[in-house]
Amino acid sequence: MILLVDTSVWIDFFAGRDTPQTRFFKEAIREGAYVALTGVILTEILQGVPSDSGFARLRKDLSSFRVLNPASEDTYVHAARLYRMGRKRGVTIRGLVDCLIAAVAMENGTTVLHKDRDYERISGYAPLKTVSVES
Numbered sequence: 001m002i003l004l005v006d007t008s009v010w011i012d013f014f015a016g017r018d019t020p021q022t023r024f025f026k027e028a029i030r031e032g033a034y035v036a037l038t039g040v041i042l043t044e045i046l047q048g049v050p051s052d053s054g055f056a057r058l059r060k061d062l063s064s065f066r067v068l069n070p071a072s073e074d075t076y077v078h079a080a081r082l083y084r085m086g087r088k089r090g091v092t093i094r095g096l097v098d099c100l101i102a103a104v105a106m107e108n109g110t111t112v113l114h115k116d117r118d119y120e121r122i123s124g125y126a127p128l129k130t131v132s133v134e135s
Contacts, residue, residue, distance in 0.1 A: 001033065001034070001110075001111055002034045002035075002036050002066075002108065002109065002110040002111070003025075003028055003033050003034065003035050003036065003110065003111055003113055003131070004036050004037065004038070004068065004101070004104075004105045004108070004110040004111065004112045004113070005025060005035055005036070005037055005041070005112075005113045005114075006041060006101065006112060006113065006114035006115070006116055006119070007041050007044040007045055008021075008114055008115035008116045009021045009022060009025055009113055009114060009115055010037070010041065010045050011045070011048070012115065013025055013026075014045075014058070019115065020133040020134055021113060021114070021115050021131075021133050023133075024113060024131060024133050025113060028113075034066070035065050035066075036065055036066040036067070036068050036108075036110060037062070037065055037066075037067055037068070038067065038068050038069065038100075038101050038104050038105075039067055039068075039069045040097055040100060040101060041101065042062060042067055044097075045058070045062065046058060046059060046062075068104050068105075068108050068110070069104070070100070070103070070104055070107075071104075071107050075100070075103050075104060075107060076100065076103075078103040078106075078107070079096065079099040079100040079102070079103040080096075080099070082099040082102055082103060082122055082126055083096055083099045085125055085126065086121060086122065086125065089125055091121050091124070091125070093118045093121060093122065094118055095118060098116060098118040098119060098122070099122065101119075102119060102122045102126070102128050105128060105129070106126070106127060106128055110129070111129040111130065111131055112128065112129065112130045112131065113130075113131045113133075114130065114131075
């Protein structure tokens with residue numbers, strides 16, 4: 001299994017927060033899970049680093065994880081379709097970025113570890129695999 005870890009979990013992990021998701025993440029790393037992120041997740045994580053030295057250090061740390069990117073222009077179309085499918089069902093996805101991450105996850109067959117309810121909403125009408133971690 002490839003575990004695609006969302007920004008919401010990475011931020012808590014780097015902040016040292018003890019959440020069900022960070023505990024799952026730490027255990028997955030201990031067990032040798034294949035951990036990945038997307039280019040958008042990488043951007044979201046790095047944008048919040050205040051110092052240049054911290055930015056460089058975190059960039060180096062994250063370089064050990066595989067970065068999944070959209071396979072083609074069709075991935076962006078898929079993301080738009082995910083958003084539209086939700087709207088047709090009365091589900092509002094708060095961020096189009098989550099739809100893009102979900103589309104990348106689905107095309108790579110990954111499971112998303114997150115702390116963002118939009119992924120659970122998307123998985124309700126699309127074949128997105130997510131980790132359910134009890135709070």
